Amino acid sequence: MKILVTGGLGMIGAHTARALADLGREVVVTGHRRTEVPSFLDGRVTVETLDVTDRDAFLALGARHDIGDIVHLAGTIPGEDPVGFFRTDTAGLLNALDAARAWGVRRFAVASSVGVYIGRSEIPWHEELALPTADLPHLIIAFKKAVEPLTTHSLAGSGVQPVVLRIGTIWGPVIDPESPFFPIPRYISAVLRGEEPKPLYADDGGDCCYAPDAGRAISLLMTTETLRHNTYNVSSGRPFTFREFADALRLDALPGRQGGPGEDPYLDITRLVEDTGFAPAFDVAAAVADYLAWRAENAR
Incomplete structure (x- = not known):
């Protein structure tokens, strides 16, 4: 079984793919606007050119690869149109969730952000903290905060374990x-x-x-036999x-x-350390x- 890493030619995706390959896993990475393969991935992964907003093209990956897990890291940088940004990244997320359910994968990991904790005064930030209503400084953080319930509710009852990655400053x-x-x-x-x-x-x-550490943390969350939680901080x-x-x-x-x-x-990573x-x-x-x-x- 292969692990699919969307956005696998971006920084976090590429280091996640490398760490998975280091563990002996077969990895498929997708790229869209970025097509250059980092030297540390050359010849070690299968690269698919994919616009994740194209549902049919996304689901067609399942006919070419036996995919058992998905790490969804693909995303865009907002431009002048916030609605367009939200539409694009939400479409990509929903297509990835459709694929996870259709293929019956074991785990679906998705990128959230350290920014979801903004508004909490406790330090360090840990996963048990309730996420507050707060003014958020960037559209990406707003989207990542919405990603969490969209993912967990979409996979409820499907047999697919959601793994929300609250990723720090990488x-x-x-x-x-x-x-x-x-x-x-x-x-x-x-x-x-x-x-x-x-x-x-x-x-x-x-x-x-540092990115190689973040990639290794995500790879362990995908390959560890049992995870006791659905949400993990990913940082140092x-x-x-x-x-x-x-x-x-x-x-x-x-x-x-x-x-x-x-x-x-x-970010407190006690949960990550204890489970992986x-x-x-x-x-x-x-x-x-x-x-x-x-x-x-x-x-x-």
Whole structure:
């Protein structure tokens, strides 16, 4: 049986596919607008070009591959039309759920976000917290918050186990070097161009996880025999500070915090660790060293 990873040529999808291949699983990845296969996946996975909003094309994958599990990570970046964004990503999700039910897969994992906890003051954020009604800073977070009940209700009674992935702040090989969602890739890219990056405040930080670790966590959630829960935080399980990144790059950081005293939230991964045995392999220094080595030969 194969594992399907939609959006498998994006950052999190590619590292998930690599981790699954490392575990000896047969992996099918889909790509649409992005078609370049990262070198670490070359020859190790089957690549299908697929617009996940095309229901017939999505379901046709089941005639070509014996798919036993689905990791749905495909998504888009919002443009000027919020309704168009929601329509596109909802259609992709519903088609993936249709496929999960039609093929009778064992597990269906779907990307949610650390952002669903916005509004909770408890730190760290853990899965037992009720999700509050709150003003959300981005359309993607709003969609991810809706993904959770759409997925669990769609699979109720189907025999397919939903696995909601509340994914933290992930960075690493294949990320957009100028990502607007996390300052570290832009910071490192400036260094690689020989520029002085805009200084970061040393004590700012919060949740952070290197992409190979995140991919391995998701792979374990797909391959562990028994999962006791349907929702898991996916991250490193420890807070970081920008001082750690500056130190790894031998740069200076501004003292203190930009917004004054306080504490930045991060994800508790106790549930992930207890059910899968996951442990991060990268601290900040090791992640920076690995990423610099990757960028020496790759544009992103």
